[in-house]
Amino acid sequence: MTIIFAHRGASRQRPENTMSAFKRAVEIGAEGIEIDVQLSKDGVPVVIHDRTLKRTTSGKGTVTQTSFEDLSKLDAGSWFSSNFKNECIPSLEEVLIWANQYPDLWLNIELKYYSEYDDQLAKTTIPLIKQLRSEKNTIISSFEHQRLLDVHKLWSKLETAPLYKGNLNEPCKYAKKLKAKALHPQYKLVTESQIKSIHSHGVKIRPYTVNEEKWIRKFLDWEVDGLMTDVPDLALNIMHNK
Ligand code: G3P
Ligand code: CA
Numbered sequence: 001m002t003i004i005f006a007h008r009g010a011s012r013q014r015p016e017n018t019m020s021a022f023k024r025a026v027e028i029g030a031e032g033i034e035i036d037v038q039l040s041k042d043g044v045p046v047v048i049h050d051r052t053l054k055r056t057t058s059g060k061g062t063v064t065q066t067s068f069e070d071l072s073k074l075d076a077g078s079w080f081s082s083n084f085k086n087e088c089i090p091s092l093e094e095v096l097i098w099a100n101q102y103p104d105l106w107l108n109i110e111l112k113y114y115s116e117y118d119d120q121l122a123k124t125t126i127p128l129i130k131q132l133r134s135e136k137n138t139i140i141s142s143f144e145h146q147r148l149l150d151v152h153k154l155w156s157k158l159e160t161a162p163l164y165k166g167n168l169n170e171p172c173k174y175a176k177k178l179k180a181k182a183l184h185p186q187y188k189l190v191t192e193s194q195i196k197s198i199h200s201h202g203v204k205i206r207p208y209t210v211n212e213e214k215w216i217r218k219f220l221d222w223e224v225d226g227l228m229t230d231v232p233d234l235a236l237n238i239m240h241n242k
Helices: 019-028 068-072 092-099 119-132 149-153 171-177 192-200 213-221 232-240
Strands: 002-009 032-039 045-047 106-111 138-142 160-165 182-185 228-229
Touching: 002 019, 002 106, 019 032, 019 092, 019 232, 032 092, 032 119, 045 092, 045 119, 092 106, 092 119, 092 149, 092 171, 106 119, 106 228, 119 149, 138 149, 149 160, 171 182, 171 192, 213 228, 213 232, 228 232
Parallel strands: 002 032, 002 228, 032 106, 106 138, 138 160, 160 182
Antiparallel strands: 032 045
C-alpha cells in the first residue's frame, strides 16, 4: 500500500507549510503530510522550508535569526494569494497537536539543517514529538544523514530516512549504517529493480517529489511504500481508479 504524502501540505492549492495547506491535504484525503522544520532564534521548532523568509513570508533575514514571537507575526500566505493573508508560520507543536485528531495520519518531518543552531535541532524537536505523538506513522527525514543517528539516539523506535539525490552505492547497507528503516530518494533515478532489491532487505522506499502522472502511475505499480507529491489529489485519483 502506497501512502500519498502531501508535500509541504496541499502546496499547489494553499500556501506551503501552513495550517491551511495541512487541513486541505486531509480534506483531499491524503494519508500523509510532509513538513519542513527548523529552529527560530530562541529555539522554537517552526514549519517553513527556506532558510530565508523572503520567498514565503512578509519577513526578511533568516528563520534562525528571528525570534518565534516575530516569526509568528509574519504573513505566510499573501505571497501565494491575497486570500491567505492571515496564514502564519506554524510551530511544530501546533501541527502536532492538530494532527492528533487524525490518529492514522502519517507525518514525514524533514529536519532542515541550515544554520548555527543545527546541534539543537534534533535535541529540541525529537523530545517534543515524543511528548505529543507516538512513533506510529511518524518519520524523520533529512539530507544530513549523520544527523539521523542523533535522532536514533534520542528515540530509537522512531523511523528515520535519509533524503538523497542520485544513486547510492549499496543503499540498504547504507540505511543500516544510519539505523534508518527507509530511503527517500529523488524520484528520477529510481527503478523497479532497485525498489524490489530494497524491499527484499526489509527497507522501505518513498521517492520525492513525484508530480507527473506517468511517474505516479509507475511508482504505484512498483508498490513503493509512499511518495511525496505536490499533487496529492491527482495521485489519490489515480490510485483509487486503478
Ligand atoms: O521529502 C523530500 C523533499 O521535501 C525534499 O526536498 O527541498 O522540498 O524539502 P525539499
Ligand atoms: Ca521537505
